[in-house]
Amino acid sequence: MTEHERPAVTVDVFALTFLENDLRVLLIQRARPPHAGHWALPGGFVEPHEPLAKAAERELFEETGLKVNRLEQLHTFGDPGRDPRGWAISIAFIALVAADAARLIGDDEEVMAIQWHPAHDLPPLAFDHVQIIDHAMQRLRERADDLAWLGQALPARFTLSELQRLYELAGGQEVDKRNFRRWAFAQGCLEKTEAMRYGDHRPAHLYRLKSVP
Amino acid sequence: MTEHERPAVTVDVFALTFLENDLRVLLIQRARPPHAGHWALPGGFVEPHEPLAKAAERELFEETGLKVNRLEQLHTFGDPGRDPRGWAISIAFIALVAADAARLIGDDEEVMAIQWHPAHDLPPLAFDHVQIIDHAMQRLRERADDLAWLGQALPARFTLSELQRLYELAGGQEVDKRNFRRWAFAQGCLEKTEAMRYGDHRPAHLYRLKSVP
DNA sequence: ACAAAAGTGTTGCCCTTACACCCATGC
DNA sequence: GCATGGGTGTAAGGGCAACACTTTTGT
Numbered sequence: 494m495t496e497h498e499r500p501a502v503t504v505d506v507f508a509l510t511f512l513e514n515d516l517r518v519l520l521i522q523r524a525r526p527p528h529a530g531h532w533a534l535p536g537g538f539v540e541p542h543e544p545l546a547k548a549a550e551r552e553l554f555e556e557t558g559l560k561v562n563r564l565e566q567l568h569t570f571g572d573p574g575r576d577p578r579g580w581a582i583s584i585a586f587i588a589l590v591a592a593d594a595a596r597l598i599g600d601d602e603e604v605m606a607i608q609w610h611p612a613h614d615l616p617p618l619a620f621d622h623v624q625i626i627d628h629a630m631q632r633l634r635e636r637a638d639d640l641a642w643l644g645q646a647l648p649a650r651f652t653l654s655e656l657q658r659l660y661e662l663a664g665g666q667e668v669d670k671r672n673f674r675r676w677a678f679a680q681g682c683l684e685k686t687e688a689m690r691y692g693d694h695r696p697a698h699l700y701r702l703k704s705v706p
Numbered sequence: 707m708t709e710h711e712r713p714a715v716t717v718d719v720f721a722l723t724f725l726e727n728d729l730r731v732l733l734i735q736r737a738r739p740p741h742a743g744h745w746a747l748p749g750g751f752v753e754p755h756e757p758l759a760k761a762a763e764r765e766l767f768e769e770t771g772l773k774v775n776r777l778e779q780l781h782t783f784g785d786p787g788r789d790p791r792g793w794a795i796s797i798a799f800i801a802l803v804a805a806d807a808a809r810l811i812g813d814d815e816e817v818m819a820i821q822w823h824p825a826h827d828l829p830p831l832a833f834d835h836v837q838i839i840d841h842a843m844q845r846l847r848e849r850a851d852d853l854a855w856l857g858q859a860l861p862a863r864f865t866l867s868e869l870q871r872l873y874e875l876a877g878g879q880e881v882d883k884r885n886f887r888r889w890a891f892a893q894g895c896l897e898k899t900e901a902m903r904y905g906d907h908r909p910a911h912l913y914r915l916k917s918v919p
Numbered sequence: 920a921c922a923a924a925a926g927t928g929t930t931g932c933c934c935t936t937a938c939a940c941c942c943a944t945g946c
Numbered sequence: 947g948c949a950t951g952g953g954t955g956t957a958a959g960g961g962c963a964a965c966a967c968t969t970t971t972g973t
Contacts, residue, residue, distance in 0.1 A: 497714060497751045498754045499712035499713065499714055499715065500712065500715055500752070500754070501710060501712055502712060502713055502715065502795060538710045539713070539784070541711045541713070541793055542786040542793050543786070544784060544785055544786065545782065545784040545795070566781060566782060568779060569758065569779060569782045569797050571752070571757060571758040571797070572757050573755040573756070573757065580754050580755050582715060582752075582758070582797075584782050584784070584795075
């Protein structure tokens, strides 16, 4: 097995949240070449004998301070030329996270800045990360009606209007309010809380996801 | 980038067909260690700067003589210990192929035998290939009602009963004949041919998939 | 009082499901 | 002529989509 040339192997993480009424992607600004100054998905080299999901979890935490439980494998990218340093393949993961739980304090010299970027207004990206994000948004569309999964992008408590807006952005189409509410309740993963959200107008009931062990 | 230890990177192909009224998986018998004598999915090392799908296509052809156009990426496996030779990750692909188009004449000294194995009666397998097959069968269940995709496992012309049997095996549940036919036609990917299949009993009309460019 | 978001039911339609008998051929 | 798989239609029920007005708060 030693006779074969080997590629560098990395993991990249597409982390998505719902913040300020919009879908946002977690990006870091690279401090060093290649692509110094450009924005990129958090990620890095897999360590020897490290499970891939663990590597993704670790890199995400090192670079952004974000701790995530459920990473889902998305796709593996290995096209020639995707990394200017040479032959490299990357396993991409997708995670939905609550933005309020995130401090975003990285501990990595290679990172200049960390930011939740609006998913539909992205800066120029390093490597082939545009492709990775395309795949991820596609996956999001396909799984939008898995409410228990989608809801992970929301804070612990949220209004039904927020949930609906998230659902519409993820799925790529608008839906009727009453139909949505009926459908959402029927999914059986919502729990009404006593709390209300007070704001500009009529207060809204807050809901949370039923914890699924 | 040179300072990192690198894993061996391979591809494996789960090729499925519908043969003798049953789902069958293409397996090769390994001629050399590790796991000499055991059956395994076709696959092998990715060559430097080779696109992953190309590598899978090439390895499948070298080991089994099977040419396949549409390989779909399935999942990437990288758990420690999955290869006794050391750190290795594998990108698994899934392909549905018509068995009649397959000659199964490999050109590889490492392969002792090639066979379409009944998917529900598999021999002991090398590496973590049981896991890969589990994932693949899961994917099959999820996509069973994509008829244009599923139909690739059939020969160029087939009867509706064959299609239904394939559908039931893939999806894991039986369906009513009349309902299935109505639904299958409604998918819009079937074309009736003039030909009939003559056999033990009343002849059956043959259908084919509409070619999707 | 008015602007703005929260909240709430009913109806029609289509799609899905359940279900049973005749037909054409080989032996 | 009989055994075997091929082939066909209908009716009832459930789920989905369309649709508008009242309520509650902030200003």
